[in-house]
Amino acid sequence: MTPAAISPVGIRFENIDKRYGGLYALRRVSLEIAAGECVVLAGRNGSGKTTLLRIAARLVRPSSGSITFLDKKNGAITAASQTGFVAHATMVYDELTAEENLLLFAELLGIAEPAARTETLLAEVGLTDRRKSLVRTFSRGMRQRMAISRALLNEPSVLLLDEPATGLDPQGMSWLAGSLRQMRDAGRTVLMSLHGESEISALATRAVRLEAGSVIADTQTGASLPSILTFAGA
């Protein structure tokens, strides 16, 4: 995968609260992620990782607090349209072909040459020969490739990934790790949630651990990364 030149963008979460009725999914979360950082969110199920990522993607509105995207070059606040989001689910249509899916989202995003962009991305994720196949006939690994190529359509500066390694076999995991490495090296800011140590977690430059909706650990060092990821049954 050969990422295009991108403008580095950082994310600032300020006192984010998210309540569902009386239940706090996130409680006063403040985080500053520098442009180009590769950050892993760790924590048990229900600790708030998905909620934080969906808030960053602007899919969920926080109950209070704010989120800002900062352009490293000119220090300005940038649009959320510079984010690409990969969720638990594939976010593509099973009843459409790989090509139709990417074309659909490329056209909605207003990409200048949607057909060319679709072709490029399908080649990059190795699905060119299956471009006319319905997504419902794809394996889990191929679906994940589709999910990632959809998230990269608008060449985002910030990539948000919610447990991207779920269901991947070792081959798929290596492909994902390689792709993420290239994206990180190209200057993209990567924020992803993971369970435990893997080839993918080794790419992280920083790990943040959430517990019951609050940040309980935040480390920049590679040495303490494994302990944060595996801490208390993550």
Next chain:
Amino acid sequence: MSLFSNTAVLLGKELRTEFRSRELLTTTVVFILVVVVLFSFTFDASSAESRRFAASLLWLAFLFAASLMLQPCFLREQSNDTLSALRLSVKDPFAIFAAKLSANTLFLLLTELLMLPVFSVLFNVPVFPVFGQLVVVLFLGSLGVSIAGTALSAISAQARMRELLLPLLLLPLLTPVLVASTRVTLALLDAEPYMEWKGIGFLIVFDVVFLTALWLFGEYLLEE
């Protein structure tokens, strides 16, 4: 401009997926056919009674068809979280509603048009002399049903007991549209057919008001 282009792209997707699977149209046509045939057994087709009750039975059958057709409208977007992908891709969230309600109106209208000849034969009611006027009523009625139904489908898709919630919310909300549509259809199926302009006016007002409300507040219905 992006609203129209996004709507056109999404409408294309809705039509492509439906005509590829034909799940919704086949189920609804079969269902409505059974309903119309069952209703026809309760009347003597040669009597004036048939003409009197046919309009209300026709719209009742269309309402059943609509509730069946509208249920999966947003539910289908949940299995792969494609609604989130759409929300992240469109500039104006109303494009999602505009495409879905246009597709629902088209599917409903197609089902109704397929059913009209069957209805005409079974109930011994001549529909072809007033076919043009009937299409106008069917379009305005179906549009009203689709606008309200699409909005409620978005709400119910996120709720528990969603299968029960949609018909429960839909029926009271659609009562005014059904009453107006039935009255106009009744007038058109009369021995001396005439256009009930008051009913047509009401349907236009209903459609405009609900469409405006959806345009203004639709975004909130899509939020998690």
